[in-house]
Amino acid sequence: MASATVDVSGVECRRGNRTIVSDVHVHVAAGTRLALVGPNGAGKSTLLRVLAGLDAPASGAVHVGGVDLHTMRARQRARTVAVVGQEEQPSAELTVAEAVGLGRTPHRNPWAPAEDTERAIVDHALRTVGLGGYGRRSCMQLSGGERHRVLLARALAQETPVLVLDEPTNHLDAAWRLRLMQTLDALDRTIVAAMHDLDLVLRHFDSVAVIFNGRVVAQGAPIEVLDSTLLAAVFAVGGDVITHPRTGKPHLLLTDAQPASDSPEDN
Numbered sequence: 001m002a003s004a005t006v007d008v009s010g011v012e013c014r015r016g017n018r019t020i021v022s023d024v025h026v027h028v029a030a031g032t033r034l035a036l037v038g039p040n041g042a043g044k045s046t047l048l049r050v051l052a053g054l055d056a057p058a059s060g061a062v063h064v065g066g067v068d069l070h071t072m073r074a075r076q077r078a079r080t081v082a083v084v085g086q087e088e089q090p091s092a093e094l095t096v097a098e099a100v101g102l103g104r105t106p107h108r109n110p111w112a113p114a115e116d117t118e119r120a121i122v123d124h125a126l127r128t129v130g131l132g133g134y135g136r137r138s139c140m141q142l143s144g145g146e147r148h149r150v151l152l153a154r155a156l157a158q159e160t161p162v163l164v165l166d167e168p169t170n171h172l173d174a175a176w177r178l179r180l181m182q183t184l185d186a187l188d189r190t191i192v193a194a195m196h197d198l199d200l201v202l203r204h205f206d207s208v209a210v211i212f213n214g215r216v217v218a219q220g221a222p223i224e225v226l227d228s229t230l231l232a233a234v235f236a237v238g239g240d241v242i243t244h245p246r247t248g249k250p251h252l253l254l255t256d257a258q259p260a261s262d263s264p265e266d267n
């Protein structure tokens with residue numbers, strides 16, 4: 001498994017007859033991490049579903065490693081992109097190991113019994129998300145954060161060159177947020193993730209694409225893109241990047257929010 005480039009060219013996403021996101025052009029270099037950010041309802045999840053191959057674009061194309069994702073057969077696509085959705089839950093009827101083992105489906109002959117190497121991959125993925133001793137437990141007996149870590153383990157076990165994650169730090173406690181980011185940092189995979197925590201984006205992503213009103217309004221290195229002008233215009237918040245006095249790393253401190261508008265935007 002090697003990481004792969006992701007090229008999004010002229011993508012438009014629709015829900016029914018409504019255009020949610022249009023004219024998206026993004027290049028993600030192999031082995032790098034791109035964060036999609038934007039306010040609630042901006043279109044991040046809608047775009048991610050297209051980038052994961054779950055939905056077809058209304059126009060434009062997504063190429064992974066130079067191959068059109070939406071013309072791949074299902075098995076090839078599942079060997080190319082692993083995805084964890086925002087509200088996804090592992091099936092309550094499965095044990096933790098079975099739920100993670102689903103990530104191996106695209107690699108296995110469905111009639112073959114689980115081999116040692118397959119088990120080792122599942123065990124390794126579980127240990128990576130801190131659930132090493134949980135394999136035989138029912139998914140029903142897990143907390144919300146643990147269930148989310150099962151889904152991340154399933155995506156890791158899928159061993160795809162590309163990971164698509166919709167708000168992967170939601171449901172996670174403070175330590176696991178940081179551990180997850182450090183785990184993603186260490187992976188040689190191309191990662192596209194919708195993120196609300198802009199501070200984590202600043203330190204853990206190579207690039208950021210800002211979606212606002214269905215358009216990518218800015219993209220580039222997080223430290224350059226997430227300045228106070230953009231925070232005010234897109235997120236309606238004040239904020240500044242400061243350097244941590246001990247680590248020397250940049251942190252984004254949000255200061256205040258502008259009053260909310262309560263009129264839904266219908267386009």
Ligand SMILES: Nc1ncnc2c1ncn2[C@@H]1O[C@H](COP(=O)(O)OP(=O)(O)OP(=O)(O)O)[C@@H](O)[C@H]1O
Pocket residue numbers: 015016018020038039040041042043044045046047
């Ligand atoms: N099935 C649907 N049919 C019609 N409109 C939809 C549907 N799903 C989402 N939308 C609309 O599409 C827009 C984008 O939704 P999306 O879930 O992609 O936003 P998001 O940026 O991921 O938001 P959040 O940060 O709240 O998760 C929203 O205005 C939403 O109301």
